[in-house]
Amino acid sequence: MPEHEPKKEELIALIVEDDQDVCDLLQRIVESQGYMVVACTSAASAQEAFVANSPHLVLMDWLLPDMDGLELVKAFRSSERGKYLTVLMISGKDSPEDLATAIASGADFFMGKPVERKVLDIWLSAAFQHVRDSLQREEDDLSLIKIREELEDNNLQLEEALSRANTMAMEAEQAYIEIHQIFKTVAGGILLVDKHCNLLRCNDSFLQMAGVSREKVHDQKCYEIFHSCLCNTEQCPLQRIKKGEKRIESEIEKENSNGTTSYYSIISTPFKGPIGDLIGVVEHITDITERVKAEKALAESEHRYKELSLVDELTKLFNKRYFNTQLQLEVERANRHGQPLSLLLMDIDNFKHHNDTYGHADGDRVLARLGQVVAESLRVNDVPCRYGGEEFTIILPETSGEQATVVAERIRSRFAGEVFRPTPQDTVRKTISIGVTQYRAGESGQSLLERADQNMYEAKQSGKNRYVLK
Ligand SMILES: [Mg+2]
DSSP, rough: OOOSOOOGGGGGGEEEOSSHHHHHHHHHHHTTTEEEEESSSSSSHHHHHHHHHSSSSSEEEOOOOSBBHHHHHHHHHHSSSSGGOEEEESSSSSHHHHHHHHHHTTTTTEESSSHHHHHHHHHHHHHHHHHHHHHHHHHHHHHHHHHHHHHHHHHHHHHHHHHHHHHHHHHHHHHHHHHHHHHHHHHEEEEEETSHHHHHHHOHHHHHTTTTTGGGTTBBBHHHHSSOOTSSSSHHHHHHHHTSSSSSEEEEEEOTTOOEEEEEEEEEEEETTTTSOEEEEEEEEOOOHHHHHHHHHHHHHHHHHHHOOOBBBOOOOOOHHHHHHHHHHHHHHHHHOOOOOEEEEETTTHHHHHHHHHHHHHHHHHHHHHHHHHTTHHHHHOOOOOOOOOOEEEEEEEEEEEHHHHHHHHHHHHHOOOOOOOSSSEEEOOOEEEEEEEOOOTTHHHHHHHHHHHHHHHHHTTTSEEEOOO
């Protein structure tokens, strides 16, 4: 049953009958049943009316002037509307064979002529049942089509979603393969650590550095596997990344179980999720033990070289160690041969003030210049030394105190003539005070040095930029 019982005034009946009287009669009867009626007297006009009105019921003659009624039924049936059409054929051709032919050609009901009202009413009543069933069928078919269309649409969407999911899965698979390759082939250790120090992932190089097997790292914290001096301090890269730093380079020293020490460089960067949220930290660890060892060895050899060196790097004069050795030798020589020996001890005047005003780098330039002036002012056998700080000594073998003052005065005046430009605006001249003294037979080198120091002090006290001989 249709959801709503069809009303006859909403149903359309098409009458096709070339006999005008019969046509009129049929029209009256059918209209009296409540149908809207369209009446035609030819097959051609009936076909037009059929397309224009989409009738539910057709009452038709077999023998028409312009077309065989059976052909017309077939034409109606072949249309979309024809599937749900009820056809009552009314004809004088009413042998059992004719009836069978008409039904086979698509007629639902058959009534012989002449038209009798009572008989027609019976057929119309049966036809109405058929119309009603056809309407229900049409409704069912339509909703079936709709369901099928929706189903197809859903299938299509599902297929598209599946296809997208497949593509994404393939891309993810590819990315996984690539990451795996990088993890395997990269020289250093790589590890991913979440915000709570849980070790999420690491490569074999890292396991080797940490000296643990892959089974052991399951469910472990990073500091349990690879403890370093940064752990539990503010320098922990993870803590710094969490505070917003983007890239951290650290170097750590790590005691191995066999007592040796290894050194590692660690580059830490944020480990972010698909929407840019911070998941943890990516750490790239490189073993730099060989490099650090080489650097340490180099630094050590430089240190030893400096210790063994006899020359002061800044002034290129001899250093204090050489001075001490050399003074001892010259004292012994002077005692042995009875030849004179003199010593100069000089100190730059107001040097602390210069350093405080222009900085130590400029102070070094002054010291270096004094070194040059001294070197240029000496004879072959004289031994110039930087004694320490801004103090210089010169051992003058085979030289009396008086002769030594000539050297002292030469150095004093030359250095006083030097012009320094610690800044583009400032012009500065520096002076030195010099203690001069001659060796006294039998005394020690230390005693000679102390007297030179006293004389230098006296030169300072008496106005600087001078020498004192005693
Ligand atoms: Mg006829």
